[in-house]
Structure formats: structure tokens, C-alpha cells
Amino acid sequence: MKAEIITIGNELLETGRVDSNSAFIGERLTLLGASVTRSTTVPDVPGLIGEAVESAMGRVDLVIVTGGLGPTVDDRTKEAVARLFGKKLVLDEDVLASVRAHFEKRGLSMPESTVSQAMVPEGARVVENPLGTAPGLLLEQKETLVFVLPGVPVEMRAIFEGYVVPYLEGRGLRKLTQECLLRTTGVPESVLSERIGGIAKRLARVDVAYLPRVTGVDIRITGRGETLKKARIAVESAQERLANELGECVYARGDESLEQVVGYLLSMKGKTVSVAESCTGGLLGWTFTRISGSSDYFIGGLIAYSNDLKKRLVGVKAGILKEHGAVSAETAQAMARGARTKTRSDYGVGVTGIAGPGGGSEERPVGLVYIAVSGARRERVREFRFTGGRDNVRKQACQAALDMLRRTLLNLPVGSPTL
Amino acid sequence: MKAEIITIGNELLETGRVDSNSAFIGERLTLLGASVTRSTTVPDVPGLIGEAVESAMGRVDLVIVTGGLGPTVDDRTKEAVARLFGKKLVLDEDVLASVRAHFEKRGLSMPESTVSQAMVPEGARVVENPLGTAPGLLLEQKETLVFVLPGVPVEMRAIFEGYVVPYLEGRGLRKLTQECLLRTTGVPESVLSERIGGIAKRLARVDVAYLPRVTGVDIRITGRGETLKKARIAVESAQERLANELGECVYARGDESLEQVVGYLLSMKGKTVSVAESCTGGLLGWTFTRISGSSDYFIGGLIAYSNDLKKRLVGVKAGILKEHGAVSAETAQAMARGARTKTRSDYGVGVTGIAGPGGGSEERPVGLVYIAVSGARRERVREFRFTGGRDNVRKQACQAALDMLRRTLLNLPVGSPTL
Numbered sequence: 001m002k003a004e005i006i007t008i009g010n011e012l013l014e015t016g017r018v019d020s021n022s023a024f025i026g027e028r029l030t031l032l033g034a035s036v037t038r039s040t041t042v043p044d045v046p047g048l049i050g051e052a053v054e055s056a057m058g059r060v061d062l063v064i065v066t067g068g069l070g071p072t073v074d075d076r077t078k079e080a081v082a083r084l085f086g087k088k089l090v091l092d093e094d095v096l097a098s099v100r101a102h103f104e105k106r107g108l109s110m111p112e113s114t115v116s117q118a119m120v121p122e123g124a125r126v127v128e129n130p131l132g133t134a135p136g137l138l139l140e141q142k143e144t145l146v147f148v149l150p151g152v153p154v155e156m157r158a159i160f161e162g163y164v165v166p167y168l169e170g171r172g173l174r175k176l177t178q179e180c181l182l183r184t185t186g187v188p189e190s191v192l193s194e195r196i197g198g199i200a201k202r203l204a205r206v207d208v209a210y211l212p213r214v215t216g217v218d219i220r221i222t223g224r225g226e227t228l229k230k231a232r233i234a235v236e237s238a239q240e241r242l243a244n245e246l247g248e249c250v251y252a253r254g255d256e257s258l259e260q261v262v263g264y265l266l267s268m269k270g271k272t273v274s275v276a277e278s279c280t281g282g283l284l285g286w287t288f289t290r291i292s293g294s295s296d297y298f299i300g301g302l303i304a305y306s307n308d309l310k311k312r313l314v315g316v317k318a319g320i321l322k323e324h325g326a327v328s329a330e331t332a333q334a335m336a337r338g339a340r341t342k343t344r345s346d347y348g349v350g351v352t353g354i355a356g357p358g359g360g361s362e363e364r365p366v367g368l369v370y371i372a373v374s375g376a377r378r379e380r381v382r383e384f385r386f387t388g389g390r391d392n393v394r395k396q397a398c399q400a401a402l403d404m405l406r407r408t409l410l411n412l413p414v415g416s417p418t419l
Numbered sequence: 420m421k422a423e424i425i426t427i428g429n430e431l432l433e434t435g436r437v438d439s440n441s442a443f444i445g446e447r448l449t450l451l452g453a454s455v456t457r458s459t460t461v462p463d464v465p466g467l468i469g470e471a472v473e474s475a476m477g478r479v480d481l482v483i484v485t486g487g488l489g490p491t492v493d494d495r496t497k498e499a500v501a502r503l504f505g506k507k508l509v510l511d512e513d514v515l516a517s518v519r520a521h522f523e524k525r526g527l528s529m530p531e532s533t534v535s536q537a538m539v540p541e542g543a544r545v546v547e548n549p550l551g552t553a554p555g556l557l558l559e560q561k562e563t564l565v566f567v568l569p570g571v572p573v574e575m576r577a578i579f580e581g582y583v584v585p586y587l588e589g590r591g592l593r594k595l596t597q598e599c600l601l602r603t604t605g606v607p608e609s610v611l612s613e614r615i616g617g618i619a620k621r622l623a624r625v626d627v628a629y630l631p632r633v634t635g636v637d638i639r640i641t642g643r644g645e646t647l648k649k650a651r652i653a654v655e656s657a658q659e660r661l662a663n664e665l666g667e668c669v670y671a672r673g674d675e676s677l678e679q680v681v682g683y684l685l686s687m688k689g690k691t692v693s694v695a696e697s698c699t700g701g702l703l704g705w706t707f708t709r710i711s712g713s714s715d716y717f718i719g720g721l722i723a724y725s726n727d728l729k730k731r732l733v734g735v736k737a738g739i740l741k742e743h744g745a746v747s748a749e750t751a752q753a754m755a756r757g758a759r760t761k762t763r764s765d766y767g768v769g770v771t772g773i774a775g776p777g778g779g780s781e782e783r784p785v786g787l788v789y790i791a792v793s794g795a796r797r798e799r800v801r802e803f804r805f806t807g808g809r810d811n812v813r814k815q816a817c818q819a820a821l822d823m824l825r826r827t828l829l830n831l832p833v834g835s836p837t838l
Contacts, residue, residue, distance in 0.1 A: 014455060282701030290809070
């Protein structure tokens, strides 16, 4: 099956806003075995939209269109598509009802303009939008399928995964590749590739890609085969082989986040954790609580941005701050201990550092961060030197704190950034 | 001048890699007064590349092509473009010399494959690449300009800014548009457009676009004129007009974030703030501290995820939790007051709610959030009902908390989500 993607919106052509939808759709279709031969972006101009969709329909048998389904006057996609298919826009009562419900849920009355959300090309199949007011549409002409999806990424993805993928699988598309991840943190890409590059090259029917992020490097393993089963076997043995080679810097063998993994470990052991955050300012707490159900093990903590609060809220001794400074191993340790004792949790995590851009010096540069984990029996503290801007330093600090807790829960050494 | 952008590379269509080049080029060309009518991505397949460039040349007078200029076998752009223009690829000695120099500078000998970097379509103008080995190319046919640039973003941008922009200015393109933003929060796009849509349509030489985000809607105003000055006048009067119409929901008339605006206000007044977070779990603290220098006004706070910590750390009375529940106006107010008194800040912000996916009920659904701001003289609390997934509910809660503080600092009513 050959496919093209069409994304619609002036903002994608004029404002520097990056189009993430076509990248997502292209990857998903490729994994389903479709060949994606083109992606086109056009402005919210009915003539240009219609021309783009029409020529795509002449080239391929699957066209995925996103964007321009909003309630405002500059959303023209449905009108353009309806004209192209020679249909008129008609009111869909079900959509209208769900749009109205969407507003009532938020205690709002539905603005008149929103009625346009319920106008659909006659004869189009309407696909419910679980997260928003603009429904998806499916139109068909001869052998060509045209899906029209909202441009809001979270809404587009929900409809794509929930409806488009099952529909295409029903039409015989199926995966002959199998992917898996090895998620690592604390080790640079260059070190990882030195470590496993040679082995990866010798693995049969497997591609290995490094996906570096601020918080670590994901290693994507893609297996190929005449059947999905063969692909899965190839990928699983490769994953096993590479994971063993990499050792403890691998925190997940799937797409779990580090906070999920740490959450599992805490739940399994029936332990609780709390935080005392300085330079991360709350990021660690926010990250723990991204996991629904985290209230089972994350009880809370303290954001001690000022030294005064480090003393009064967290209980860091004035002497420690005076002697070693707010950014020191001693202060991080006292913060971790303070979090644990003040909140009566099993583990406390303390983070203090210089996020920048200001506040750095020759021997104490921006990016210097101390992280401590305090348990009833054992306390560990480590110095890190991160690079990058303020937010990146803080994100790396948060990830490193989670990883120190993971290593503590697994009785692993807290590790050094070069394995 | 009408322009199209063509980006080339399988990775853009298959691997989920986002195409940032077309967004960059589109914005820069728009600012130069060109109208960007399409952006196309095709794989590294000569036939598809040629077809895309040829049809673009039939529609517009400026085509910018990026990608597929590397030394590897899957870089086919030059070959495709040469064929399209009926030229053969010839060796350019100057390029060869600079490629060789590029390697020698790094103490490396030039790999044979790299010679291909010096092959250019006969008659094409060669544009030096200051940061890499793949030169840019300029080809002309009748009235149509075709620039071919490397796909590595930093190299593409260097050539674009250093050569393409001056060249186009020489052809008479110059910035005749002026943009500005109105940033709003708490009001749905549909309500905003109902409020200002009519006026916006009647504004001369001005385009208004709505850019919705989870945390609010940005309104982009673009002014046009025969001169930049006229465009600026058009945009400024439009901004004034629309801002007055929209009133308090506008928190910034530029690209400042809400946390920046709140930071200015606190600094100006010499006031400090602290937080007590339940459902946001630290996001509010993290957001305050994204601003470097926020330590002047943000001192810290408490993450009270468990009821026990709401009592022991924040000082919420057991009776309040018992009588009204953890998710209630009374608890939010007690949390805000507790944050202020425990940290001795001027303002305390309390956030408690049901982030989901679990924990909701018919009358107390997921998305129900109570936010309170406590000052020495005055306390305000408000109920919100947000929609979307767990993270989106929490992001909206954080933004709403910042906005309630902004409104408090400006002595504005805390407002209702429908203006």
C-alpha cells in the first residue's frame, strides 16, 4: 500500500511551528508496512488543500490529512474536501451532541461557532474524537482511502491509534517488522556505540539505532523477517544480547519511563519516597507523579529553593550550609535525610545544584549538581557535572536522581557515567 | 514572490524524525514577504525528487530544496536535479579543494566517497558551505530560482542566512510584514474567535491566526504594508484593538510566558511566593523556577501528595479534610495559607484536584481542580473543570494557578473561563 500525508495550516508554513504529525504518521504507516512516498504541507486555503488531496489521490491508495478542522474561520479543510468529493456539508446530530457535552463537562455553554464542528461531508464516515470536539472523517473513492484527522497532536494520535490503525489492519496491512527498545541513562551515545557497535553490526536481520535524549539514550532495535514471528525472534535475541552487554545502565527493556520503573520497584517492595528539591524546583515530584497510582509510593516533599527554607523546612543545619555551601554533597545528603524524616518516608531524595545560566564559577561551574538518596540503613550521595542550558541541566538532574533511587532499590552501585 | 520548500530524506518519512528545516525556511521566507504556498517531503528517490521539484517549479518562482547532498549512496538529490535540468554532474575543483581542506584541518585524510561532494550540475552556481562538506547550489530556469541546500540544519541555516537571504534581498524581497502575539489563557479558542472574529475580519492589512495550546491560545497578528513601517503601524493598532476587546485574559502582548509575566509582577512589587501542590506534584514549582533569577521571588514550597502530609507539612486541619475532602475549595485555601505561613512568603498558592485517570466520580469528575491564592490581606479560591489526560489536566491546573496569581497581583477578578 502506498501512502501520502497532507498536513494543513498556515502556522506550519509561516510561523516556524514544526509539523510533528507527519513524522508520527509516517513512522506508524511505515511500521505497518505501507510505503510513504510523500508528505505535503499546505496553508488553510481551500483551493490548495483540494489540489493537494486530489493529486495525492491520483498517486497513492491511502491519504492521511490532518489539520484545519477547528471551529474558526481559518479552518477550511472540511469545506475543501467536501468540494473535492462533490458533497455538501451536513449537520451530524451525534457530533453536535458530543460537542455540546464536551462544553457542558467544563461547565460552559457551547459557542454558536462550534456548531461548525458538527458539519461533515455528506456520506463521510464520522470517527469520534475521544479528546476533542473535531471528529475524524473517512472518505473513499474507488480504491483510495482518505482519512481527515484533527491537527491537535494528542487528538490526532488518539484517533489514529484507536481507529485508523485497526481499520488499515482490517484492510490487510500488517507489520513484518518488530521493534523494541533498550532505554539507558547516564552513559553518552559514543560510549554506548563503542560498547555494542561491533556486536550490533553482526546481528542478522536487525537494525540498531541510537536515539539520544537529554535524559539518556534509547537504543531502538528493529527486527525484520518473512513473518512477524521471525522478526520478533530476531529482535528478542538481539535485545537479550545487547542488554547483557550494556548491563546496569539499561533501566527498561520496553518503553517504560524511568519513573515507571522506579514506581514498580517501590510498589513491589512496599516502600515510600519523598523529595527535597532545590535546583529542580519541583520537577522530581512532578515526574514521580506523572505515573497514575504514584500516590501508593510517592507521598510528597519539599521545594527548598531558598537557603532559609533548606534550614526551616528541610532541617539542613546552618553549619552545613555555612561550611560546605548550599551546593555540596553534605547539603544534598542533609536534604535527602530531611525529606525522609520530615515526611516519614522510607526513602528521601535530595537534589541541589547550579542550574545556571548565572551562579557558576571556574571550580564550581553551571551544571554542578549533588544528588543524595537517604534510606533507613544507607545513604548515598554523588556529584554530577551536567552540560546544556538551565532546563536541560535540571532535567538531567531529575533523571539522575531517579536512577540513583533505582540503583539503590536494586542494590546496584550508583555508577559512574562511563559504565 | 511565491515559494515552495522541498525536504528530502527517507528518515523524515519513515523514522519519526521531525523536519525542522521546512519550518525554519518557511518562517524566514514569510518574514521576507514571500508567500509560502507548499512544503513537500519526498524520500531519497531520484524520480520522486525530480517530480517534486519540477511540479514546484511549475507553480512558484522560488524553490528551496534541502537534504540528500551527503556523500553516501542514498544521497541522490544532485543527480535528480541535474537530470531535471538536463545537465550532467561535473567535478568542481574548488569544492574538492575545500572538502580536502575540511578533512586535513581535522588531521584526517579525505575518504574517497567524499569526492562525490565536489560533483555539481554543470552550470549551477556553487555556494560554499562554511560548516560542512556539502556545498549549496543555485540553479535558474526562466524566472524560477531553485536553491539546493544540505539537510544538516546548522549547515542549511548558515548557507540560508549567509547567502540565500542576501541574494533574495538583492532580488527585491524585503521584510514587509510585522508580527506580534497576544497570549491568552483560560478561554477556549471558539470563545475568543467569537469575541474578536468580526473585528479581526474588518482590520485592514492584518491577518489574525489562533494558535491553541493546552495551556491557552496564542493569537498571532501579522501586518502587511508597502513598507515595514506601515506594516508595524497596522499590526500595532490591531494589537491594541484586539487586546482591549479581549481584556483580562491576555497575559502577554509579546512572547513572554505566563511565569515570566508573574515573575515581573512579583519582582516589581518586591513580593515572594510559595506553593503547596497536591495534584500538580511539583509542576508549579518547576514552572516558577524555569525563569532564571526566580529565586528573587520564588522561595519554595510543599508537595503534599498524601493527606497525611497535607496535615503535617502544610497544616491543613484534619477537620477540613474530613468534612470537605482533599479535593475541595476549603482544602485548597488551607493549603495556600499553609504554604504562605510555613514558608513566610507574601503569597501562597494551593492546588488540589483529581488528575485522573482514576479517582473521578459522576459529581466529582476527573479534571475537577481547586486552586487558591492566599495573601496577607486577601484569599481567593476557585473551582476548575479541566479536560484531557492526566498530564494535560495538571498542566492546565498549573497555568490556571499562575493566572490566578497574576490576576491577584493586578487586582483583577479571578475571572470565569468564559470572560
